[in-house]
Amino acid sequence: MTRLNVNQWLALVLALVAAAYLAMAWQIPTFPLPRPVDSDLFPKVLGVSLLLLATLLFFEKPSAIAGTDDIDHEATNGPLLFTPWARVIVTSLAIAAYAFLLVPLGFVLASTLLCVGLTAYYGYRRHGVNLASSLGVVLALYLTMTRVMDVYLPTGVLPF
Amino acid sequence: MDALNNLMYGFGIALEPINIAYVFAGVFAGTIIGMLPGLGPISALALMIPITFAMEPSSGLILMAGVYYGAIFGGSTSSILLNAPGVAGTVATSFDGYPMAKQGLAGKALAIAAYASFIGGTVSVIFLMLVAPLLSKVAVSFGPAEYFALMVLGLTAVVSLSDKSLVKGLIAAVIGVMISIVGIDTQTGTERFTFNSIQLLDGIDFLVVALGIFALAEVFYMLLRGGGGKEVPRNVIGSLKLSRSEVKQIAGPISRSSVLGFFTGVLPGAGATIGSFLGYSMEKRLAKDGDTFGKGNIKGVAAPEAANNAACTGSFVPLLTLGVPGSGTTAVLLGALLVMGVTPGPMMLEQRPDVFWGVIASMYIGNIFLLVLNLPLIPLIAKILDLPRPLLLSMILIFCMIGVYGMSFSVFDLLLLLGFGLLGLGLRLFGFPTAPLILALILGNIMEESMRRALQISGGDWTTFIDKPISLSLLVIAVLSLGLPLLKKRRNKAPSAAH
Numbered sequence: 317m318t319r320l321n322v323n324q325w326l327a328l329v330l331a332l333v334a335a336a337y338l339a340m341a342w343q344i345p346t347f348p349l350p351r352p353v354d355s356d357l358f359p360k361v362l363g364v365s366l367l368l369l370a371t372l373l374f375f376e377k378p379s380a381i382a383g384t385d386d387i388d389h390e391a392t393n394g395p396l397l398f399t400p401w402a403r404v405i406v407t408s409l410a411i412a413a414y415a416f417l418l419v420p421l422g423f424v425l426a427s428t429l430l431c432v433g434l435t436a437y438y439g440y441r442r443h444g445v446n447l448a449s450s451l452g453v454v455l456a457l458y459l460t461m462t463r464v465m466d467v468y469l470p471t472g473v474l475p476f
Numbered sequence: 477m478d479a480l481n482n483l484m485y486g487f488g489i490a491l492e493p494i495n496i497a498y499v500f501a502g503v504f505a506g507t508i509i510g511m512l513p514g515l516g517p518i519s520a521l522a523l524m525i526p527i528t529f530a531m532e533p534s535s536g537l538i539l540m541a542g543v544y545y546g547a548i549f550g551g552s553t554s555s556i557l558l559n560a561p562g563v564a565g566t567v568a569t570s571f572d573g574y575p576m577a578k579q580g581l582a583g584k585a586l587a588i589a590a591y592a593s594f595i596g597g598t599v600s601v602i603f604l605m606l607v608a609p610l611l612s613k614v615a616v617s618f619g620p621a622e623y624f625a626l627m628v629l630g631l632t633a634v635v636s637l638s639d640k641s642l643v644k645g646l647i648a649a650v651i652g653v654m655i656s657i658v659g660i661d662t663q664t665g666t667e668r669f670t671f672n673s674i675q676l677l678d679g680i681d682f683l684v685v686a687l688g689i690f691a692l693a694e695v696f697y698m699l700l701r702g703g704g705g706k707e708v709p710r711n712v713i714g715s716l717k718l719s720r721s722e723v724k725q726i727a728g729p730i731s732r733s734s735v736l737g738f739f740t741g742v743l744p745g746a747g748a749t750i751g752s753f754l755g756y757s758m759e760k761r762l763a764k765d766g767d768t769f770g771k772g773n774i775k776g777v778a779a780p781e782a783a784n785n786a787a788c789t790g791s792f793v794p795l796l797t798l799g800v801p802g803s804g805t806t807a808v809l810l811g812a813l814l815v816m817g818v819t820p821g822p823m824m825l826e827q828r829p830d831v832f833w834g835v836i837a838s839m840y841i842g843n844i845f846l847l848v849l850n851l852p853l854i855p856l857i858a859k860i861l862d863l864p865r866p867l868l869l870s871m872i873l874i875f876c877m878i879g880v881y882g883m884s885f886s887v888f889d890l891l892l893l894l895g896f897g898l899l900g901l902g903l904r905l906f907g908f909p910t911a912p913l914i915l916a917l918i919l920g921n922i923m924e925e926s927m928r929r930a931l932q933i934s935g936g937d938w939t940t941f942i943d944k945p946i947s948l949s950l951l952v953i954a955v956l957s958l959g960l961p962l963l964k965k966r967r968n969k970a971p972s973a974a975h
Contacts, residue, residue: 326906330647337654340669347664352936353928355666358657366650372643379641379907403699404901407873408894414877415890427877431870438699438866446867453871457878467882 327374334370338363403438410434422472427454483605486833489534490841498531498539499838503845506546507853511554517547521808525815533816534834540809541792541835542842545597548748548788549846552589552781557582558872560691564682565748565784567914568756570690572769572776579772580714586854587716588774589781590847592730596782597843599731600738600789605836618743620929621940625950626743627923630750632954633757635912636961644908652916653923655680663928675888684889685917687876688896689903689910695869696901716854726778729759737783741790748784748791749918753911755783789839796820796832 320328341359396402410430418426431450432443440446461467489495502524509520520543528536551566556573569589576585618626635645658669659679670676718726733755740751759779760769769776795806797820813820813831824832863871880889903910934940942948 322906337669344668345666347666351664352931352934355661355664355668358924358927359654359668362650362654362657366647366654369643369647369650373641373647376641376643400700400702404696407696407699408898411873411877411894411897412891415887415894418877418881418887418890423878423881427874430877431874434873435866435870438869440864440866449867450870454874457874461878461882468885469878469882 321378323376323378324374327370330370330373331367334363334366337366398439406437407434418472419470420472422474423469424454424458424474425472427457482829482833483837485829486835486837487840489830489834490538490837495535495538495834495838496841498535499542499842500845500849502539502542503546503842503849506543506548507550507553507846507850508546509543510547510550510552517544517551517805518808520544520547521805521812525808525812528812529815531816533813533818533828534831536816537809537813537818537831537835538838538842540812541839542845544788544805544809545593545785545839545842545846548784549589549593549850552593552784553586556585556589556777558691559694560872560875561686564686564914564918565752565787566780567686567690567749567911568752568780569777569784571756571780571911572771572773575770575772576774576777581772583714583716583854584718584722584774585777587718587851588726588777590850590854591718592726592733592778592781593785594843594847595730596734596737596785597789597846598840599734599782600741600786601836601839601843603735603738603786604789604793604839618946619944620926620933621944621947622950624923624926624930625941625947625954627919627926629950629954629957630753630919631912631916631923632957634753634915635909636757636957641907642958642962644906645912648903648908648910649912649916652913653920655685655913656917656920657924663925673888675886679921680892681880681884681889682917683883684880684892685896686914687879688893689900689914691872691876692893692897693900693904693910695872696897697904698865698869700901716851722774726774729755729763729775729779730782732758732762733779733783734786737786738790740783741787742793748787749915751787751790752780752784753915755779792835796824796835 338360341356341363344354344356344359346356347354397406410433414426414430417429421429428447428451431454432447435446435450436443458469462469490499506517506520510517521540524540524543528539531539548565551561552569552573555561555566555570556577559570559574561567561570573585573589576582631649635642635649654669656679658676660666660670660677661668667677733751736755736758737748737751740754741748756769756776756779759775760766763769763773763775765773791806795810810820818824818828818831876893877890880893881887883889900910902908903913930940931938940947941951
C-alpha cells in the first residue's frame with residue numbers, strides 16, 4: 317500500500333470534520349412555521365462543499381510544507397524544553413493558565429507574570445529590563461483601559 | 477455650483493477653531509486606538525459617544541469622523557509592523573506591508589500607507605460631495621439577491637488570489653463561513669453549532685478569530701523559527717522618501733483603488749474590508765509584477781490603503797442620505813447621531829445642512845491632519861521593531877489578551893483565541909491562505925441572511941439569483957474570477973509539458 321501524502325492526510329481530516337458538521341447540521345431543529353429556507357440549509361450546503369473540496373484536495377499534488385524550511389533546526393538539537401515545538405506548547409499552556417488565573421490574580425499581576433515569564437523563557441537574559449518594561453507596559457495598558465476608557469479589568473489580589 | 481456653495485458653507489463650520497480642535501483630537505485619538513490590536517474604529521467610536529453627547533451635533537460628528545479615519549490608518553501601522561491588524565479593513569495591507577517591514581522597509585511602507593490613505597480619503601470626499609444623491613439611488617435598487625451575489629463576488633475575488641492552491645483557498649473560505657454562523661440564527665432563533673455552550677450563543681467575535689489567526693499565529697510561527705530574532709534587521713526602518721519611479725508605480729494603483737474603494741463603501745455591508753481586498757486583488761491582476769505581491773510589493777500596500785480610506789468615506793453616503801448604516805462602524809455613528817437628536821436620511825440635507833456639509837468639509841481637513849500628524853510620527857512608530865524580539869513577542873501576547881478580554885470580559889474567549897492561534901499556525905504551515913477565511917467570517921452571516929431573504933421574497937425560487945441582471949452579472953464575474961486563474965494555470969502548464 318502506498319503512503320499517503322500531506323494533502324491526502326489533510327483531506328481525510330477535513331472529510332471527517334465535514335461529516336461531523338453534516339451530522340450536526342441534520343440535527344438542527346425545523347422552524348415551526350413553514351419557510352422556503354430553514355436554519356439548516358446553509359450549514360448543509362457548507363458541509364457538502366467542504367466534503368467535495370476535501371475530495372479535490374485528496375487528488376491535488378502537494379507542495380512543500382510552507383514553514384518547514386524556516387524551522388530553527390539548531391534549536392531542535394538543544395534541550396527538549398527549548399526546541400521550537402516545545403516553545404509553542406509551553407506558550408499555549410501559559411496562555412491557558414493566564415486565562416484561568418486572570419480573574420483570581422488580577423490583570424496587572426497575571427499579565428506581568430506572563431510577560432516576564434515568557435520573555436525569560438524565550439531567552440532574554442536582562443531580567444531587570446524585562447521586569448521593568450513588562451510592568452511598565454502592563455501598568456500603562458491597565459491605567460489607560462480602566463481610568464481613561466472606563467473598561468473594567470479584574471483587580472484580583474491587588475487593591476487597585 | 478451648488479455643491480461648491482454648500483461646501484463653502486460647510487468649511488465655514490468646519491474651520492471654526494473648536495471644530496478644528498475636534499478634528500485634530502479625533503484623528504490623533506483614532507490613530508493611537510487603531511494601532512492597538514483589538515481596538516478598532518467601532519470600539520473607538522463607541523467610546524466617543526459619552527463625550528459627544530453634550531456637543532453640538534455638527535461638532536460631535538466631526539470628532540467622530542476624525543476618530544474613524546484615524547483608527548483605520550492606525551490599524552494599518554500595526555498590520556505593517558506586527559502583522560497584527562487591529563481592524564478588518566487593514567488585513568490586506570499586511571500582505572505586502574509586513575514583508576516590506578521584514579525587509580527593513582517599514583518606514584517606506586508606512587509612508588506609502590500615509591500618502592495612499594490621504595489621497596484615497598481626499599478623492600472619495602470629492603466623490604461624496606458630488607455624487608452622493610445619485611449613488612444612494614443605485615444602492616437603494618440593491619435587493620437581497622444582489623447583495624448575496626455581491627458577497628459571493630467578494631469571496632471569490634479573494635479566493636482567486638491564493639496562488640498555490642485554489643482548493644485550499646476555497647476550503648479556508650468555507651471554514652470562515654462555518655465559524656461565522658455559530659450561534660443563534662437571527663431569523664428563527666434556532667441555536668446552531670453552540671455545543672450547548674452559553675458563551676457561543678452570540679457567536680464567535682471577529683476580533684477573537686482575527687487576533688488568533690493573525691497575531692497569535694504569527695507569534696507561534698516566530699517561535700518555531702527560534703524566536704524570529706534572526707531575520708528582522710534591527711534598527712532598520714529605512715528611508716521614508718519615495719523615489720520618482722516608486723511614486724510613478726503607486727500613482728495608478730492609488731487612483732484606481734480610491735475610486736473602487738469609494739464605490740464599494742457606498743454599498744451597505746461592503747465597506748472598507750471588501751474595498752481593500754478588491755483593491756488589492758485588482759492591482760495584483762493588473763500589475764506586470766503581480767507574482768511579487770505578498771512578498772513586499774509597494775503597490776500591494778498602496779492599493780488597499782487608498783481603498784479602505786475611500787470606502788470609509790463611501791460608507792457615509794448611505795448613512796447621511798438614507799439613514800441606513802452600511803457597516804458596524806457607521807451603525808455606531810448612527811446611534812450617536814440619534815443620541816444627539818439628529819435623524820439622518822433624505823431630509824437631513826434640508827433640515828440639518830450644517831451637519832451634512834460640516835462633516836464633508838471636516839473630512840478634507842481630517843485628511844490633511846492625518847498626513848501631517850502621521851508622517852512625522854512614522855520613525856517613532858516604527859521604533860517598535862527595535863524592541864528585543866522575546867519582549868516584543870510577549871507584549872503582542874498581552875495586547876491580544878487585553879483586546880479580547882476588554883471587549884468580551886470572557887475567559888472562554890481567551891481560550892478561543894488560543895484555539896484560533898493554533899488553527900492559524902496549522903493553516904500557515906500547510907499552505908492554506910488566511911485572507912479568504914477572515915473575509916468569509918465577516919461576510920458569512922450577511923451572505924446567508926441575504927440568500928434567505930431573497931428566497932423568501934421569491935417563495936423559494938432559486939432562479940431569483942439569475943433573473944435579475946445585476947445579480948446575474950455579479951455571479952458571472954464571480955465564476956470568471958475563479959475560472960480565469962485555473963485557465964491561466966493550464967496554459968502555463970501546457971508549454972512546460974510540451975518542452
